[in-house]
Amino acid sequence: MTTPVLEARQLIKRFGGLVATDNLSMTVNPGELHAVIGPNGAGKTTLIGQLTGAIRPDGGDIFLHGRRITHMPTFRRSRLGLARSFQITSVFSEMTVLENVALAVQAHSGHSFRFWKPALRDPALREAAEQALDFIGLAPRRDEQVGNLSHGEQRQLEMAMALATKPRILLLDEPMAGMSQEETARMVAILGPLKKSVPILLIEHDMDAVFALADRISVLVYGRIIASGSPDAIRINPEVKAAYLGDDDA
């Protein structure tokens, strides 16, 4: 058996009396796209927060490539190749598209105690940033202030920044939310081949996208995984149907 790229073991997180993560265990394996679905408030974002180090779990452990990272600060996890996108678009508002991505590249190209040369004239940063923008399809917008981007474009930028850190695993929190149909299709086309080199934990409400992409789906309800399996298995699981997918076919 291969070691999972990312593993959560018996993770627990409480907010006061609310148990947002309830003894949750899961893995993301090499080459895999593991989708987590569940109603609003199920604890999906809280899970990602703990995996990336933004939220401290009350119990349980997290392993990255077999290494225990439960208490490791966020920036170190990122250094080990763990990248995330945010559900609420989280880009640098007063910067251009290119500056945003260049900053992501900069995070993984040595230390930044460099005080003199203009960062944006550095071909190493520029070229890698332009490449990431090209890949995601935002290259024509690179000199735009991010405030002028459409919602969907900001979601794409969010993804370009995550990719620019050259991740070894991606945690994506509802990347398609608010995207147009074409943008969603484009994102599906990007993630499909990407997962082979970069395994992905995908949280998404767009069921067409989830069933098109996922190798495995876990269903989260009230902080607990109530079912986990192949897309086909999940589609016909009666418990899942009742709790989440509803009666109409998903």
Place this chain on the structure above:
Amino acid sequence: MSMNRATAANMVLIALLLALPPLAGLMDGEFYIILVSRALILAIAAVSLNFILGFGGMVSFGQAAFIGIGAYVVGAGTMHAFEDGIEWLGNGYTQLALTVLFSAVAATVIGAISLRTKGVYFIMITLAFGQMLYFVAVGLEIYGGDDGLSLYQRSEMPGLPDLSDDRVLYYFSLGVLLLFLYLSHRVLHSRFGKVLTGCRLNEQRMAALGFPTYRYRLVAFVIAGVMTGIAGFLLANQTDFISPAMMHWTRSGDLIIMIVLGGIGTVFGPVYGALAFLLLEEFLSGIPVTIAGYRIGEYWQLIFGPVLILIILYARGGIYGFLQPRSNGK
């Protein structure tokens, strides 16, 4: 770089500042040299504070403490040089080195603790540290305690023209200001500057991208502390006097007002802010009109306050905002 309105205004301002001493000489105006010297030195402090406040979003409310450190190095240094015959302490280069050293140590300690907090807590804790150093100065009986100390003489800087000439001190201060402005400009666009800006805009995102944000912010805090310390070195020489009042929290507040007035986060803004602040203070406090027995000038702050509020409400970019219409970049 195209010559936009702001750049043109900066050039004119620098030219005016360079020309001021001879012009003032024509009309026998030593007064203006002294007034503007003081403005230049406070501008240096404001530019230094802006480095963390404007670029990095760290609202340090105890920055005057570093002015105090630089000033006390000069005051104490010359006193010991004269009274105890420790002549090397009267040397300006030694004093500058000690200013840098003490400011850096103090900033490292204050920053290391304060930067673990955020928002209002950061403001409060830096304020507390500032007041702590203020009370330390009050307790230093040897340097005059509450009353302070008159300088025996200005810092001796062999190889440079004599600082005890007000014109020399003026140009020396102007030189430091221009140097700091250039450094700020370079750093703002460097990798370090991008990290600092990123931390202001979205620190959580910076951490997720892989930046150890605390480290970068601490280094910025120390740089700003050292720069402000150097302003204190100059201020002691300029006023020929040191006292705890230089590091009172209201002085820190003044620096923040200068930055907001001039244009927060812009390289040049704080210079306009410092000049406007001192000129307004000078002008308003000089108003000779008397109403019902009260001389208006004595209550200049009553006028200054509303002027400030108007600027903050209607000119959010400060004075620099007028010069440079908000569009792309700084």
